[in-house]
Amino acid sequence: MSDVTKTPLLEAKGLHTYYGASHILHGVDFKVGAGETVALMGRNGMGKSTLIRSMLGLVPPREGSVFVRGQNVTRSPTHKITRSGIAYVPEGRGIFPNLSVKENLLMAARAGTGGKREWTYERVLETFPRLSERLSNGGAQLSGGEQQMLTIGRALMTNPDLLILDEATEGLAPLIAREIWNIIRTIRASGIATVIVDKNYGALLTLVNRCAVMVKGQLVFDDLAEKMNDEIVQKYLGV
Amino acid sequence: MDFYSFLIQLLNGLQYGLLLFLVASGLTLVFGIMGIINLAHGSFYMIGAYMAWALAEQTGNFGLAVLLGIVLTVILGILLEAVFYRHLYKRDHLYQVLMTYGLILVFEELRSIIWGDDVHGVAVPALFSASIPLTDNLSYPVYRLAISAVCVLLALGMYLLIQRTRLGMMIRAGASNNEMVQALGINIKLIYTLVFALGVALAATAGMIAAPISSVFPNMGGQVLIICFVVVVIGGIGSVWGALLAALMIGLVDTFGKVLVPDYAGLSVYVLMAVVLLWRPEGLFKRG
Ligand SMILES: Nc1ncnc2c1ncn2[C@@H]1O[C@H](COP(=O)(O)OP(=O)(O)OP(=O)(O)O)[C@@H](O)[C@H]1O
Ligand SMILES: [Mg+2]
Numbered sequence: 122m123s124d125v126t127k128t129p130l131l132e133a134k135g136l137h138t139y140y141g142a143s144h145i146l147h148g149v150d151f152k153v154g155a156g157e158t159v160a161l162m163g164r165n166g167m168g169k170s171t172l173i174r175s176m177l178g179l180v181p182p183r184e185g186s187v188f189v190r191g192q193n194v195t196r197s198p199t200h201k202i203t204r205s206g207i208a209y210v211p212e213g214r215g216i217f218p219n220l221s222v223k224e225n226l227l228m229a230a231r232a233g234t235g236g237k238r239e240w241t242y243e244r245v246l247e248t249f250p251r252l253s254e255r256l257s258n259g260g261a262q263l264s265g266g267e268q269q270m271l272t273i274g275r276a277l278m279t280n281p282d283l284l285i286l287d288e289a290t291e292g293l294a295p296l297i298a299r300e301i302w303n304i305i306r307t308i309r310a311s312g313i314a315t316v317i318v319d320k321n322y323g324a325l326l327t328l329v330n331r332c333a334v335m336v337k338g339q340l341v342f343d344d345l346a347e348k349m350n351d352e353i354v355q356k357y358l359g360v
Numbered sequence: 361m362d363f364y365s366f367l368i369q370l371l372n373g374l375q376y377g378l379l380l381f382l383v384a385s386g387l388t389l390v391f392g393i394m395g396i397i398n399l400a401h402g403s404f405y406m407i408g409a410y411m412a413w414a415l416a417e418q419t420g421n422f423g424l425a426v427l428l429g430i431v432l433t434v435i436l437g438i439l440l441e442a443v444f445y446r447h448l449y450k451r452d453h454l455y456q457v458l459m460t461y462g463l464i465l466v467f468e469e470l471r472s473i474i475w476g477d478d479v480h481g482v483a484v485p486a487l488f489s490a491s492i493p494l495t496d497n498l499s500y501p502v503y504r505l506a507i508s509a510v511c512v513l514l515a516l517g518m519y520l521l522i523q524r525t526r527l528g529m530m531i532r533a534g535a536s537n538n539e540m541v542q543a544l545g546i547n548i549k550l551i552y553t554l555v556f557a558l559g560v561a562l563a564a565t566a567g568m569i570a571a572p573i574s575s576v577f578p579n580m581g582g583q584v585l586i587i588c589f590v591v592v593v594i595g596g597i598g599s600v601w602g603a604l605l606a607a608l609m610i611g612l613v614d615t616f617g618k619v620l621v622p623d624y625a626g627l628s629v630y631v632l633m634a635v636v637l638l639w640r641p642e643g644l645f646k647r648g
Contacts, residue, residue, distance in 0.1 A: 179539060198549075199542040208544075215540035217533040228529035229544045279545055 128191040130155050130283050130314055131176060131207065136185035138168075138175045138338075145171045146182065147338040153283060153316055158309050160325045160346070161318045163335035164359060169318050170212055170287055172335065177209055177285075178202050206234040208276035210286045214268050218261035222252055225260050225275050233280025239311070240277040248304065249274050266297030273304060283314040290319055302328065322354065334358065361619070364494045369615050375504050377611020378511035382566035383584055384591040384603045385518065386559025392598025393535045393555050394449050397456045400463035402585025404560045408433060408567025410471060413480045413576045422485040426568045430561055437560030441553045449552070468578065477578050482571040507569050514562065515604060522600065531555060535598070590629055594636045596643030605644055606636075 129152035138146035145168050153159050161169050174180040176187050178199040186195045189205045203209065217225050226245060232238050246253040249270045255263060263271060269290070276284055289305065290298035302324050309315055309328070319325050326332070332349045334342035334357045341357055342349075361369075387401045408429060415425035444463065448456045488506045491499035522528040534541045534551055542548050567580075574580070591610055595602030610629050617628030636644065 177543060179543065198547075199539075200545050200547045203543055204545040211540065211543070215537055215543070217536050217540070219532055219536050220529055224529045224532075228526055228533055228546075230526075231545060275544070 127154060129153055129188070130157075130190060131316075132188040132191075133172070133176050133182075134186045134188070136172065136175050136182040136187070138171055138180055138182045140171075140180070145338050146175060146185075148185070149335075149338070149340050151176075151333060151340060151343070153314055155282065155314055156312055157314045157331060158329045159314075159316045160322075160329040160332045161316055161335070162322065162325070162332060162358060164357075167335040168338040169335055171338075173209070173285055173287055173316070173318070176202075177207070203279070206280075206282035208279050208281035208284045210269075210272045210276050210284070210289070212287045212291070214272045216260035216263070216268050216271055218259060220260055221257050222260060222263070222271060223256040225271055226252075226278055229275045229278040231279055234282060237280055240280050242278070245274040245277055248277070248307065264297075266293050266300065269293065269297075269301055270304070273301075273308075277308070281313060283316070284308060285316045287318045288320075289317050290321060290324075298324070322358065364498050367494070368498065368500055369619055370612070371500060371504065371508070373612035373615035374608065375508045375511075375611070376615060377608035378508050378515070379566050379570055380584075380587060380591055380611060381604050381607035382511055382514060383563045384588040384595070384607055385515075385600050386562045387588050388592045388595065388598055388600055388603045389555055390559045391592070392600075393531060394445075394552055396445060396448055397453050397460070398445070398559075399457060399460040399585065400467060401460075401559070401563055401588065402581035402583070403464055403467035404433065404437075404563035404581070405567035405570075405584045406471065406579075406581030407436070407467065408564030409482075409571045409574070409576045409580060410475050410567075411564065412568035412571040413482050414475060416482055422483070422572070423487075426565070429568050430565055433564035434557050434561045436564075437557030438553055440560065441556040445556060446549070446552070464581070467581070471578065479575055479577040481575045484572040501573075503572060507573070510569055511566075514565070518562075518600070527551075527554075587629065590633050592643075594633055594643055596640075596645035599643070599645035602643055602645030 132152040134150055136146045136149045137144065149172055151172060161172070163169050171180060175182045178194070178197060182195070186193055188194065189202060189207070194202050194205070220228065226242060230242065251267055252270055252274060255267060260268070260271065273286070286305070290301050293301065298321065305315065305317065305328065317325060317329065326346055326349060329346050332342065332344065332346050333340055334353070336357055342353055383401070383405050387398060390396050390398055411429040411432060412422070412425050415428050416422045419425055419428070444459065448459060484501070484503045488503040490502045492502060493499045522531060530541060530546055530551055534548055538548050587610065591603055591606045594609065595604070595606035609632060613628050613632045614625070618625040621628065
């Protein structure tokens, strides 16, 4: 039970989040330990993205707290939260279309916690050789797969301890999706913790240590990946 | 029109256009990046001009007055952003127009209290006071060439800042997706403050260097504001390079209009605007 004794990298306690009057998160507890790979699952509209965005301060929770390495960051601005070693690949990817591929990467570059600079521009391009052929292209001229590689590459430029991927392979052709899964494996092997949201539960389960399942703004399952079974998948994910 | 008269008008038109660009670039940047319609932008031009006059009187040195003025207006920009403009980013354009219109009144009143309502001339700095003889009775003032040169240098500096530096990349990224910029660990508020202060300082600098040729007078900001909005609309709202092209076009059309069709001179820039907008409703350049 080493996870319990170690302070989690990122932890949410009792989050209640609203969009205007609509109550979306109903007291969510969620945590990610260092080096852990967590699947965040749930059908459409269950609140996965909202949970992520609440933890990052993009949609501040009305109640509850968020901790990074035990530090309360609930009311901190987003850039302070992500500066403590968190990188975010959003749904829809968030490429800057008016910047070139190279600029998309360079603008994000910074040392991680403790000044580590393991992910340099060169290393990102080695990891994503396709991007090095498109450096001067505008971000909007890329294919979906290339865009996803660019957002992941851009996230790595911040030398994170935790990478949060919302909809890792959504809308990608199977071959490209497989490439993305392989890249996530490489990232995981480099010691970076990951939280992954994806609809491809099969691929997800071969990758993660732990699964968290959301239904209507609540976490209904949170356990080791081995504990996940068809019954739970049927019940909560309806596939 | 003979060649030398044409040359003089051409240089005047370019100089006027470049000066307009300095003012309009800040207006369009602040709109493109923070989404703010800033009616008080012309006031920064006025404040710059009055500062140049007052500081030149105090120090007896126009160059020093301009340098001091730039420092002061950067500080002014930072304060105004932190105290007033920051609260407008997420608001409707109606609130922006109301507050910034209110600020015009405040700035004019403060100007009246601090500097009075008189018109003041500012001496052309001695270094640039010469004229270049062109023909027996035509010459061109060096100071106007110096204004153009300063404007070109500042425009070049802006180009390098926006296109070639990481700060520039962050500024452009902020214009397209500020949430993502924050999620990458970048303090977008600081960037907004910098962009705003840059816009204030550019407009004020334009007012300062224009003071020796235009003199300094109440409501000078209002005139500039209107023509700058024309520049921004023709150039494409939010586009700095569109503003450069539009400002040069307006400078030339206005200057030659006054010479060629003096009876309709006041209309020429609006005719230009109408023609451009009929051809390209979004302006010459789209935002970006
Ligand atoms: N900006 C918003 N304003 C109002 N309601 C929103 C907003 N974003 C999401 N919602 C609502 O909040 C609920 C949770 O949405 P969320 O995007 O977190 O779900 P999700 O689990 O990520 O779904 P998906 O799998 O479709 O991405 C949904 O009912 C959605 O309609
Ligand atoms: Mg989602």
